[in-house]
Amino acid sequence: MADRLSGVAIIICIALGVLTFLLLFIFAKRQIMRFTLKSKHSPHVPIGHGVSKSLKDEVDRRLLIIKDIAYEPALLKPNECLSADSDLSQVQPQHLLRMGVVDKLSELEEHIGGIDKTRVRKPGQDVRVFLLRQVHGGPFANCDPRIIHKFLDLYEHARHSPKEFTHEHYLAFMGILEQLKSR
Structure with a gap:
């Protein structure tokens, strides 16, 4: 009976280890995906994905112009x-x-x-x-x-x-x- 119990205990320990590893893998993957999608440096879908090259170039050109836009307002009414x-x-x-x-x-x-x-x-x-x-x-x-x-x-x-x-x-x-x- 002691042999049978120790074999069952070993199987249960292995199963718990595999489940723990699986849960950690799932949570780690979710966190990585979450931070990747929240990243401000690059969107999760490229801009102009699936459109013609000329339209994509036009979108890129207009996005590059944005950094040069400046306005100096009047400070006094x-x-x-x-x-x-x-x-x-x-x-x-x-x-x-x-x-x-x-x-x-x-x-x-x-x-x-x-x-x-x-x-x-x-x-x-x-x-x-x-x-x-x-x-x-x-x-x-x-x-x-x-x-x-x-x-x-x-x-x-x-x-x-x-x-x-x-x-x-x-x-x-x-x-x-x-x-x-x-x-």
């Missing part, structure tokens, strides 16, 4: 616009001055675009490079590059510097802006 003759000491909070400077740069870009339609800054293009190119054979050909550097230094101070941007900085920026627009 039209009724919040700051003018050089308004009382800037009453502007609270002070970051509105910084936002006004960033918005005023778009006015200069529109002015340059009005002079020459081909000279338009694309969103994301470096402002310093764009304006310095306007000095060489552009609308600011007769302008002193030091004025443009001063203008850009004030712009970068307003946009990126953690130091305080005061009313004097804003007025200096607006003065140079008007000087550049009048050229």
Whole structure:
């Protein structure tokens, strides 16, 4: 009887081992499939699967264009616009001055675009490079590059510097802006 019981015990142990291995295999496979389908790097079905090559190429072309789309919104509402003759000491909070400077740069870009339609800054293009190119054979050909550097230094101070941007900085920026627009 002891031999019979030990044989049954061995078979039961082997069966439990096989079942445990089978369950672990099933759960591991499900987890792998779950993470594969949730992966953001690649879809579980290729884009354009089962369509003509020309349509697939068109879809790929349009998807590649998406990364180049950029938009630079206006930061202040039209009724919040700051003018050089308004009382800037009453502007609270002070970051509105910084936002006004960033918005005023778009006015200069529109002015340059009005002079020459081909000279338009694309969103994301470096402002310093764009304006310095306007000095060489552009609308600011007769302008002193030091004025443009001063203008850009004030712009970068307003946009990126953690130091305080005061009313004097804003007025200096607006003065140079008007000087550049009048050229």
